[in-house]
Amino acid sequence: MREFDLLRHIYRSNDRLDRAVGIPPGDDMGMIRFGGGEVLAAVDQLVAGRHVRIETTSVELVGRKAITRSLSDIAAMAARPLCTLVAATLPPEFGEDRARQLFESMRRTCERFECPLIGGDLAFHGDPDHPLVCSVTVLAEPGPTPPVLRSGARPGDTLYVTGQLGGTMLDDGSGHHLTFDPRITEALMLAELLGDRLHAMIDLSDGLGRDADHIAEASEVKIVIDAARLPCRGNASWKDALQNGEDYELCFAASGSVPSEVRGVPITPVGEVLSGETGELPARLCVRDGDTLREAGELGWQHEA
């Protein structure tokens, strides 16, 4: 079963959510209302062997990425960070010194992005083959606008991305996926600038192809991405930009004029949002490659979770 099918199954069984749930499962963060306020929450895991190569990556960067990939979900909602909680399970030979370094790196990263680490748990697993797993929970509060959902894209919107895409996972323990800064400030500035013209947003963790499709699905629209406009990193091809993932940039749908950069980070229009009823498009997400309109699914990034 694919990750998304599994999650969807769980969410569908969740039909008696309390009225206090302002944003149900299925977005970058959930939200609950209480005591007159609103708190957003998300949990995510960094798994060695999947999200980082522990053999070639410094403990410092492993800790950094465990935190930044969760903070990226706060950016996706244009929310303001509140605090972080971490639970880590480490292989037995990891050792106490490195465990201390790992937590110190996570603590510093939390501090740097103003989402302080307020608690956590650490356990050494008994099985030497158990991978390092860091489970990170982040809480946030709404920013200048109500949280920006995946479901608000409208026909006529333009689809934008921040920064550059593709080629982030290098095998040598370096690469953008380890050193990126989550786009929290940029997202807050976009929300401030665009207000209610900022219709939908997601952070790019699975690759623009899959993540733009999440917007299309949640918003019940079709999206056409223009391959020639994709801002590719270094030698990355447009297919890499669509498929590689781990970009941790923002992808958003907005109407009206949008600045070409925010805080020096370029913003590129990469596609258009069309009505879900548009019959002549072969799929919910399509890619325009010169004169050819391809069904995005053909490009084959639906990997098994």
Ligand SMILES: [Mg+2]
């Ligand atoms: Mg996300």
